[in-house]
Amino acid sequence: MIQNLVKRRKVSVFLWLLVLTAVGSVISAVDQNLVWYLLLGDVGVIAWRLATIQSRINPIPEASVDPQDPGTPPAYQPPPSPRPRSTFRPLRVDPVGSSLSAQGALDELDRMVGLAAVKRELNKIMASAQVEQRRRASGLSVSPVSRHMVFTGPPGVGKTVVARTLGAIYRDLGVLPRGHVIETDRSGLVAEYIGQTAQKTKDRINEAMGGILFIDEAYTLAAGRAVQGDFGQEAIDTLLKAMEDYRERLVVIVAGYPAQIGQFLSSNPGLASRFPKTIPFPAYTADELLEILKRMLKKEQLRFVGDQARMDSMILNWLTSRSRDPGFGNAREVRTLVERIREAQAVRLANDPSGDLQAVTDSDIQEALEI
Ligand SMILES: Nc1ncnc2c1ncn2[C@@H]1O[C@H](COP(=O)(O)OP(=O)(O)OP(=O)(O)O)[C@@H](O)[C@H]1O
Ligand SMILES: [Mg+2]
Secondary structure, eight states, X not given: OHHHHHHHHHHXXXXXXXXXXXXXXXXXXXXXXXXXXXXXXXXXXXXXXXXXXXXXHSOOOOOOOOSSOTTSOOOOOOOOOOOOSSOOOOOOOOOSSOOSOHHHHHHHHHHSSSOHHHHHHXXXXXXXXXXXXXXXXXXXXXXXXXXXXXXXXXXXXXXXXXXXXXXXXXXXXXXXXXXXXXXXXXXXXXXXXXXXXXXXXXXXXXXXXXSEEEEETXXXXXXXTTSTTOOHHHHHHHHHHHHHHTTTTOEEEEEEOHHHHHHXXXXXXXXXXXXXXXEEOOOOOHHHHHHHHHHHHXXXXXXXXXXXXXXXXXXXXXXXXXXTSTTOOXXXXXXXXXXXXXXXXXXXXXTOTTSOTTEEOHHHHHHHHTO
């Protein structure tokens, strides 16, 4: 019906235009004056334009007419909302924090020699976080979990590397917003003067918020308890509070030798219960260290030439004797050995301009091991 009305309105305006133009022609013919013709003709044209503009501004919706019941007025339908001219894609926002992707982190962990027990523990942690994420996505309840951890083990066994990869994995699983790792030790938490330690510890906590606060040799915080004027306890108290208050946004990992970490956890009744998981990192065997050395050399595009078995046994003997030292640095010491091998090779190549840049010889190894 409305459609008919519109059509009818347009037709009537058109008829008026014709009538006015005709009247204008008649009057101008009678009056011998063309002004009448133009004037009335223009009025008609303006009326036509107004009618068409009006119907464009307020388009009258198409009304469906029921053929069975043409007399029933159709229900009112609101005009369709204007269609957007183009759709915008959301901007890619790179997460702030760890630059390592979770896939890169897993690859790095896979490449690490040994650490079978550590990798098993990490698999459990990742599986729990993944199930938790799926429960949340399905609208199921997720009880809050404390993810603070203890890494025990000697120096150079990959504790820091594992903490970094865990940060990236937690970030990609949505457990932590940033997943970066702030590494610190007593000197980064404890201040010299009274009243300053709480603030210094809070500063580190703020830096680590959204990621992992990794505290190396954490036992040194509790070691000076008997000493008057030691502010380690103030740092521990501040940490304990933050670990409780921000457990959804902060993971604290304390690291150190097993016996010393045990002392640290028993120094304060609240500490042990705040760290539900301990991951032991065993010292590497000499064979594992040799394998780490070979992988490091390969990464540097270096390769042994000469009697491989002789070189292996030379290095294994050296590693076995070095590992008896209580302060032995495991893979970190292997990294230092790689540096010394490169130096020895450089000195040899300095006198041999056509020498193979990738070759590591017997003499380079002997030089590096100072045999
Ligand atoms: N299993 C491994 N395979 C290959 N490289 C390793 C392995 N473990 C450690 N490394 C290398 O050894 C070096 C020291 O590792 P990392 O800093 O993680 O040790 P750490 O346990 O944190 O030592 P520290 O207690 O002294 O801080 C790093 O360069 C790391 O890449
Ligand atoms: Mg470390």
